[in-house]
Amino acid sequence: MTKKIGRPPKARKQEKMIGFFMTKMQYFVIQQKAAKAGVNISDYMRQAAVNAQVKAKWTPEERVMVRQLIGISVDLHRLVEAAGKEGVTHAALLFVRYRDIMDSIIKTLCHDR
Structure with missing residues (x-):
């Protein structure tokens, strides 16, 4: 009776198994x-x-920029309330300043990736 040989060994053995949920x-x-x-x-x-x-979701610098945008959005909300009370002229100057800051941050976040 001859000995059963079985399947030949693989050239490259897979040594580790990982699992994850989806x-x-x-x-x-x-x-x-x-x-x-x-x-x-x-x-x-x-x-x-x-x-x-x-790709990493956000670098530390990008996280700082997002926090700045969130802070600016809160300030803009306050400006809208102030514009209703004090008048649009004063608030318009502050809107322009915040717009320029937001534009530079958004350009950096969107175009530097």
Whole structure:
């Protein structure tokens, strides 16, 4: 009787297993992309993890700029209230100053990425 040999060993052994949670919709999208690429989900995710490029949501400088925008929005709300009480002329000068600050921050956030 001959000895059963079985499956030959793989050239490159996968040593670590990771798992993560996702929504059903995310799973469906990944499943469709893997099928379109002609690979199984594990191979698709492995290739995506190794070859994909991930951008950070916000750098510390960008977080500071967003906080400034939030602060300016609060100030603008106060200016609207003041314009109703004191008149539009005084508030218009302050609006122009805030507009210029906001434009520079938004340009930096949107165009420097």
